[in-house]
Amino acid sequence: MAAVRCPTIVGRRAELTALRSSLAAARLARGSTVVLSGRPGIGKSRLAREAAAAARAWQVPVLVGRAVEAGAGTAFRPLAEALLGGLRRRPEPDDPALAPFRPALGRLVPQWREAERADDSLVVLGEAVLRLLAALAADTGLLLVIEDLHWSDAETLAVLEYVADNLAGERVLLVVTTRDDPGPASALVRSLAARGAATVHRLGPLDADEVAEMARACRADVGADLAAVLDGRAGGVPLFVEELLAAEDPGSHVPDGLADLLAGRVATLPAPARRCLDAAAVLGERFDWRLLPAVTALPDADVADALRAAVGAGIVETTRDDGFRFHHALGRDAVLAAMLPPDRAELARRALTAVEAAHPGLEGTWCDVAADLALRGGDTARAAAVLVEAGRRNLARGALGSAESVLGRARELAGEDSTEIDELLSRTLVLAGKTAAAVVVTTRMIDRLRADGAAAARVATAELRLAEAHTTAGDWAAAEQHLDRARRLTSDPELRLQIAATGARVALDDSRFDDARRLAHEALDGADAAPDVRCAALTVLGRIARRDDPAAAEELFTRARRTAEAAGLPVAAARAAEELAIGDVQESLRVDRLSEARARAAALGDVGVVAVLDLQAAAIHNSRWEAEAAVAAAERCIAASRRFRLATLPKGLVLGAVAHDYLADRATSDAWLDEALALAPDDTHLRGEVSGARAYRAIAAADDTRALALLDEAMASFAARPNEVTGSPVVGCWLLVRTALDPARPPGPPDPITNRWNRGLARFADAVVLGRAGNARAAVAAFDDADAILREPVPVGWFRLQARRIVAGAALADGWGDPAVWAAQDLPVLEARGLDRSAAALRGIMRRAGVAVPRRGRGDAEVPxxxxxxxxxxxxxxxxxxxxxxxxxxxxxxxxxxxxxxxxxxxxxxxxxxxxxxxxxxxxxxxxxxxx
Structure with missing residues (x-):
């Protein structure tokens, strides 16, 4: 019986109405993202096709791209398909705003590819895709459909996330179909929905009445009995309803499940059609029909007849790009399951030969297809080799998540003979910051290399990788041990420069600044220094310079990024961008740049950098007095640090504890501070941060004497092991509180102060000193300077108000400025924030100044x-x-x-x-x- 397709959509009225409304809104420059989610066969693609039909009826262009299961290790497949299809059918957009982004789009559109390497940033690529979509939309609007998101690679997900987050104001509707199985795609959908960047329609099964309605729309002769059979056997899945209706006897002769149903249909096909269908199933759900003659040894005409028969049977359908695909993924699985193992293996071997002949470089997804075919053909060695090549390519372009996935699969296939795979996997895991896994893989690799009598240079390289892993984990003693082993094993100049660059990072993290500077210059100035070595050395020197010369630090980080980009090193470029973002936000407190750097690192799969940026985000949100956001960022950092054994865990706990204190959650704050100390009992810098966090609580309670004692403890801890202490607000708080409470001995800063919050706090301390000396005009000027520093461009909220309270008390005692006015201005804010003791201190200042104090809750606050x-x-x-x-x-x-x-x-x-x-x-x- 011919295939059955329901002419109408049943049971999806709300979803269809929402899609049409979203499409109409997109035509009015109110773009959005709609996700259609559910299990296979539930009707996601049908709804997407209905949206496309509505768009075409309104003369709105439609672009369609689809992720495929075999392409899990290859980046950007669905985006490239959609954009290539769109550009194939219409003139290239002539939009000046698109010109700067054409090199980036060359990663997706071959005719725009340039000889000079494009920016590897996924943020830039996301913006480029967004601008191209906007240009294609013009004044009419555009519908972009991405099907089977659950098979998309991490890089495609990152670009689509950027596009979805920025569609508002564009004439573009993005419709995505995906299964609701756990995985990266589902996580992305949840994240987009949570922040209002996507509307998700989860399609459930049809009920009994809807199954009957659908069946009758397909066939007029469906009675109550057949409708009941369909309801019981189809499980409310529209695809199963259609397939059962296409069977001659849905009630008895057609076995349960789609696999048996398809087996019956396949059996009715001519022998050449069955042969082609088997070969197609081996090649994939979407298959290149041009390979079928070589795989089946059938003439082209017979293959064409076979495909025509398969389409007529409803097993295979044509695609918009003149290709073929199985009507449903389960259909391909059913054909494969019906084949005898020897037949399946033989066809897979023939298909592998055909693929390698047609695509000798195994470009793009063909690498994954070849690996799958080798496995089906029983050639595990060949499959592993193909997967290793896919992993090497992904690693080269910085797709760390995809590289780890295919290399892990390759290692499972290779078994003990996997030293080469372990070398690549070790490098991938180290770059990704997955320290625990990196240590396991690299240690195993070193043992095998030594047992096999491998060349000393290979063992030295492995020891270097192990040192890098321990550095990321914060175990600097272990890192130095493995670096020493690497030095003793090799005299190769290039490798010794790599060792010097890693040693510089270890020394810097261990607060040995002279050693770090010396080793970084040694690596940077070496004649044989590779680009990645120069980037690492420049980054170390930039971090040292950031302590007292932000401009020099920015120049060094910029050099590192340019070096990485010129050499095609996306991970190194992302890490340089991370350092630039950190330096920028310490001045501007802008979290958007941190978010951009984080998105770039996350798309690459660099979990270590993501954790560091989450740590920085927690610090910035604390400074902005955004406690909930700070807790969220700290929790992300803590979770990743626990999972991957990263050195960021203790500091993440401290910053999260500060945020919980802002929320008056002292129990959690104390627990996190105690855990941080237990994790790093010998880290005096961390101990200082913990004392500082407890000092903040005392300041909030207006217990400045207690705060000073804790701040003194913090500074003593910092002095025991100098680090980048000027980055901590503890330093500025100590300067101000000690100046205000100890008139006889105003302190000086322990190091040059470069970041904004400490500059502002130090300037408030200057105001106290000047006022105490009787220079009231200069004191007021210093007060105004300090206030402006902590207020613009983004307020350092909590620290600014507490500093104004402390200075107001000193000004009242020394007789300068307008302490009562300052107190009156800040009182309603502190009261609204629930800082009752700080507010009470301000009320005390107003009373001592002889100013009327408003009673709480009587509405006497000054109105801006x-x-x-x-x-x-x-x-x-x-x-x-x-x-x-x-x-x-x-x-x-x-x-x-x-x-x-x-x-x-x-x-x-x-x-x-x-x-x-x-x-x-x-x-x-x-x-x-x-x-x-």
Whole structure:
């Protein structure tokens, strides 16, 4: 019986309406992403085709790309297919804004490829794809369909994530189909949905009435009995309903499951068609029909007739690119399962020969296809060799996740004969920061090399890899031990320079700055230094320079990035970009640049760099007084550090503890600080950070004497093992608190201070010293300077307000400035944040200054000028501050001692006065109008 296809969509009215609405919105420059998720055969692709049909009816161009199972180790396959198809059918867009991105797009569009290597950044590629889509959309709009996302590689997922995050304002609708099985694609879908960057429709099975409706739409003669059979056997899966309806006897003669159903259909085909179908199944779900004559030894005409018969039977269908594919992935599996093992192996061997003849370089996905065919043909050695080549290619282009996957599979196949694979896998794991796995693989490799009597240079290289792994894990003693072994084993100049570069990093992390500088220059100045060695040395020198010369550090990191990009070293380029981002955010406190660097590292699979950037994000969010975001970043860092045994774990716990203190969660804060100390009991720098974290709690409680004692402990710990201590706010807090509380001995900074928060805190200390000396005008100028440093361009919120409180107390005692005014300005913010003791200290300053002190909750807070211009009252300002904190009406009522109904009225008036339609808009307006 001919294939059955339901002419209408049943049971998906809501999803179809949503797709059409999203398409209409995209035509009005309100682009979005829609994900269709569910198990195989549930109707995801059918809905995507309906969206495409609606788009074409509206004269909206449609681009379609599909990930394939065999392409799991190859990057960007679905994107390349979609863009190539789009450009094949229309003129190339003539958009000046697209010109700078054509080199990046050359990674996907061969005709735009340039001799000079394009930027390997996935962020740049994501922006390039976004701009190309926008150019293709023009004024009419565009639909991009990506099917089978669950088979996509990590690099494609990263680019699609960037596109989905930035579609708002574009005339593009992105529709994605994916299975809901656990995996990277499902994780991405959850992440996009959580932050509102995608709408997810999870398709469930049809109910009994919908199965009956679908069946009757396919065949008018379907009665209640047959409908019941279909409901019981199809499990609500539309594909199974169609396939069962195509069978002659769905109730008795067709066995349960799609495999048996297809076996019956296959049996009705002519022998040449069955032979072609078997060969096609061996080649893959989507197969190149041009290979079939060589695989089957059939003439071209017979192959064409066979494919025509398979299409007629509903087993195979044509694709938009004039190719062929099985109607469903399970259909291919059913054909394979029905074959006898000897027949399957013989066809796989013939198919491998045909693939290698047609694609001698095994470019792109053919490498993976060849490996699969070798396995099916029983040639595990050949399969392993092909997978090793795929891993080598992925490693060369920085796709660490894909490289690890295929190399791991290759090693399983190779068994004991896997030294070459282990060398590649060791390099991949070290670059990815997966230290525990790297140590296991590399130690095993060294043992085998020694047992086999391998050349000393190979053993030395392996010892170097092991040293790099231990460095990332923070075990510097072990790293030095393996570096010493590597030095003793080789006199090769190039390898010794690599050892020097790694030694420089170990020395820097171990606070031996002179050794680090010497070794970095040795590696950098060597005549035989490879580009990756120069990048590593420049990065070490940049980190040293960042302690006292940010401009020099930026120049060194920029050199490292350019060197890496010129040499085609994407991982080294990403790490240089990481250092540039860290230096930038310490001044600007901009988290977007950290996010860009993190996305780049994550796309490469460099979990070590991702953990470091999450650590930096936690520090920045703490400085911005964004406790929830800081906790989230710290938790990401902590989770990765535990899993991969990274050196970032103790510091991640400390920064997370500070954030939990901001949230008044002292139990978690104490537990995390205790764990950090237990993990690194001999790390005096970490001990100083823990003392500093506890000092912050004392400062928040306005217990400055207790805070000073803890800060003194912290500085003593820092002095015991000098490190980049000027990067910690502990230093600035110590300078200010000691200056304010110890008039006889104002301290000086222990090192040059370069970052913004410590510069601001140190300048506040200058104001105290000047005011105490009687130079009131200079003291006020210093106060204003300090306040501006901590306020612009992004406020260093918590530290700024606590510093103003401490300085206000000193100014009142020494008779300069306007301490009562400063206290009045900050009081409502501290009260709204729940810092009652700090707020009480400000009230005390106002009382001692003879200024009327507003009673808490009476609405006497000063109204900022932008709010006064809108007619917002003091009481409404109190409410608005808490709305901005995300508090609900009941919580606001409890904190301001009001009734929930009164708060509701205040919120209604605030909505009207600020022109906001919803509470979310009011929060945004509050952030803008309240200021720092």
């Amino acid at each position: 000028q932008p709010l006064r211009a809108l007619g917002v009252t003091s009481r409404e300002t109190d409410v608005l501050l808490l709305v901005a904190e995300g508090c609900g009406n009941r919580e606001i009522a409890e904190r301001l001692f009001l009734s929930p109904r009164t708060v509701e009225k205040h919120v209604e008036r605030l909505l009207a006065k600020t022109g906001s339609q919803r509470r979310a808009e009011l929060v945004a307006a509050a952030t803008r109008l309240l200021g720092p």
